[in-house]
Amino acid sequence: MIQKKSIPEILQQLVDQNTEKVKLAITDIDGILRGKIMSFDKFRSVAESGFGFCDVVFGWDAADQAYDNASFTGWHTGYPDAKATVDLQTFRQIPWENDIPVFLADFKDGKKAALPVCPRSLLKKINEQAIKAGFNSSFSQEFEWFNFINNSEELYNSKFSALQPMTRGMFGYSVLRASQNSDFFHAIFDGMTKFNVPIEGLHTETGPGVYEAAILYADILEAADRAVLFKAGVKEIAHRHGYIASFMAKVNEQLPGCSGHVHQSLWSTDGKQNLFYDKKKTSGMSAVMESYIAGQLYCLPHILPMFAPTVNSYKRLVEGAWAPTTITWAVDNRTTALRALPGSASSTRLETRVVGSDSNPYLAMAGCLAAGLYGIQQKMKLTIPATTGSGYANKKNGVLPANLWEASQAMKQSAVAKELFGAAFVEHFTATREWEWRQFSKKVTDWELQRYLEII
Template identity: 50%
Template structure:
């Protein structure tokens, strides 16, 4: 009998569906914002699509997280009539859905012209570039997320205010919390094992109801799938248990934001050893690793829109809340945007600490990996590593990060490196979506403005 995570081909995908006697299969793909969109597909349609692909309305590439249509997209819109776009099923993405009996889930991705805009395909192209340069990339993402004792109905009834966190007060690394609520933790751990995004660690963070989960390392392309599925199905699991999870970058002004740190390493394809480790260099940091850091550092302001893609993202990037505020780096320094982690041949790596929980995992990973590779090809050198509190130091020229979504989007639009790495069509489309997002924000009047200006001004 074929097991879900042993499927590697269309033939094996067909076999597992037929062995289970499934009448329908669940198929999903990820949009620009990293939201999984999908449907149940009849067995006959699914089996046909394994060989020939199928069509999916391209509107999912032309709307925002609230299903509002972009008014500035060249690729799709009212001017194109929102036609279907070709989609291919990825057989090796087959997974069991633990709470749906024998139901199977397959990831799909856009093909044809739409492939240029597909987030999963963007990451795959960067991974292919990495392999062409002689390296195999490995990655692991870790996420912070808040849990609330709320439902989709209750949060709307409350206007998303005065929400009840799953647990009270601040209590990082709490053995009390994870023991009292052991059933929930067990469900999360089992979900990760069952859907192949296994967790190396799961613990409370500092804040009411906030958890941090570290997904196990894998090759970069698979790591993107694992992270995207983790974010989707943690929210599913929470709601099934009468809770709600949010990966919003910062939901409250009283607490730190939610990170989505990215750990990256390269291994030489010819020898299999670490491209980042050199025993003869300080902290074991090889020349390749230094160039990789330099690329990440220099392109960080240009690529910030991929890492911080929402208006809310910039609420997190402020001093004193454990989020980086400049394009800098240090060795084992958690106040910098890039943390070099010495670890010998097996675990020498870089932690891209700028990453936030609200980013599309495929695009955040493509930005972190692609910028490092660009530094290697350009043979760049990084600044001197920072020791001590990076927040207290004046930023050098070129290390200042854009302060708003609009500013970061303009830098992304003008980036030659972005067009080379991700393609001109993707850069134009993604930038249009971010400009739309910022304009939607400016159309609305906030409670802060009313409280501040209504009577006094």
């Protein structure tokens, strides 16, 4: 766990270490870390007051193409600076980069209120609501990802068709495959531990060159910080070992997709009681947990882009591919959208399996918590019965939207989504997802050429 220090203590530690430069980072809408390196003298002057950061990070997509449909910022505003505020409690040192200090930041508006379109600020807002309601939110995220041999020039020349996986074959949970790439495998585990992103488990997953990691649980904001830093850190470590790490949700039609399952539980404010557990009930699940599950099931169709944010996300959410497609829940069933894991007073939790590895952890966790709290606040009963058998076959309570456009329109028009996250966020976020769909829709794909060029 990260030891909490006062601002003077943190700054003094940096002085004692003869720090010359500091890395600052924020996440954009897509969960990509954006940032800069700043001299220590400059950092010290902005550590408490904040600094200006161009708001284009919320006005362009993952490829740095400017949105033409967003009102928050654009050519019409001139892309001014937004006020970024350093969270000094996120202090870490990057072990694979000569221990350079790094801090995360989020944004405030001109009135010193949280910026509505900032993902980290949104999660903080939802967490504050949970605390006010008497809940301490314990979360963690696990990721699956592909590792490819780094041949960037060939990849670009072949328009990303020359993918060479780190290893061949499927080899889920393979001790052999992990041993054959042990330098990289242990560099991730050990490097993340030193980086204060502790890993509970790391193993190979089904698919060529696929790994899976479970990050140790923490308070929800710390958990999301860890998840964001994990994805960025793995990419950096992979590069140093000659690989490209990809958290794309679906790399190949013939292979399973990559998940980013979110585990969660609510505790008493003193952290001593797991409020999801009830030893008096046969199921072990408390009324709080049941309402939390009911809230997520109800809200899922309203907020799906927060869990599946890209065009590619929905190619993972297909039947028989280890990802859910229906509005379902069950106890320890990996075919349903929600997997309840009632156990002991310390371990009872919920796993939201809809979330992909391509998700923005701040938005994914905000979506989980807000939907669960909605169920509790509305005193929802868990009227949807637990699925027995295949969740893919159980369509009685509906199916998830089939693509990003459908999901974005549902969220855009949803009064529930606006109630949970605010109209300003929903308007901006869904506009960015509509943009993403438009960029995809105008492209002529290899599939279309192969299907139509000769015969039509």
